[in-house]
């Protein structure tokens with residue numbers, strides 16, 4: 001997609017972190033924005049700020065793990081703006097823990113948001129964009145944790161590897177159709193956002209009620225917070241990388257070159273039949 005002005009962007013998880021930075025970038029590019037988030041208060045304030053800056057915004061309260069919500073998001077976007085050109089499936093959460101201690105609720109929550117959210121986004125928006133027949137782009141937010149498997153975050157890793165696999169396949173399926181619609185997968189490392197506090201959005205039905213956190217769990221949470229807060233790139237830098245990739249129709253969006261050695265080590269371990277190298281080792 002070369003031209004952004006006047007085009008329509010849908011952004012999930014648009015009320016915070018990367019999503020909000022991408023929405024601000026869309027506004028600066030002169031795009032119309034359908035902003036989706038489960039956090040009603042943050043959604044309302046982000047939408048109000050974007051509108052105050054002159055952007056055309058429709059805010060749609062959406063839980064991306066719920067297919068009906070994502071279908072309503074598509075309807076609301078079409079009703080407001082008559083089309084959709086850029087879809088950024090970005091909402092995500094980050095439970096931690098050694099993998100055998102994660103509860104069924106942890107799995108259900110993270111798979112619901114990080115994977116089903118992207119599945120619904122692809123399932124609902126791709127047919128609409130194909131029928132339009134115009135240039136368009138889908139960006140799915142994975143993580144470097146979709147390319148390597150850091151310890152202590154197995155649930156997250158599973159969701160993000162799945163998003164990479166889903167998006168690579170989407171790329172092939174679109175190419176075989178000769179579609180003008182393209183896609184990319186975003187794989188950043190740590191960036192200061194609200195991701196270390198994603199428990200704030202965990203639904204009541206999926207709480208780990210009465211569970212006492214182990215010292216190991218608390219250490220994982222404190223390490224994640226430190227790593228996220230010490231990230232050198234900003235959410236705006238990530239939005240910049242996304243727009244460059246969309247403009248260049250580049251599939252893989254890797255924003256942290258320092259991680260490449262860990263990705264390479266994983267690929268080489270696989271090809272050489274070695275046991276996995278600890279990417280944080």
Ligand SMILES: NC(=O)c1ccc[n+]([C@@H]2O[C@H](COP(=O)([O-])OP(=O)(O)OC[C@H]3O[C@@H](n4cnc5c(N)ncnc54)[C@H](O)[C@@H]3O)[C@@H](O)[C@H]2O)c1
Pocket residue numbers: 012013014015016017018019036037038039042062063064065090091092093094113114141142143144187188189190191192193194195196197198201228231
């Ligand atoms: N920040 C990082 O270091 C980092 C690194 C790699 C990948 N990511 C990924 O980037 C994406 C954005 O996260 P972020 O870092 O901006 O975190 P964030 O917590 O600041 O923003 C996430 C947004 O998603 C929303 N959200 C949560 N559950 C939702 C649901 N069920 N439906 C709709 N919206 C929901 C939140 O309300 C929030 O506005 C996530 O997919 C995350 O996994 C983040």
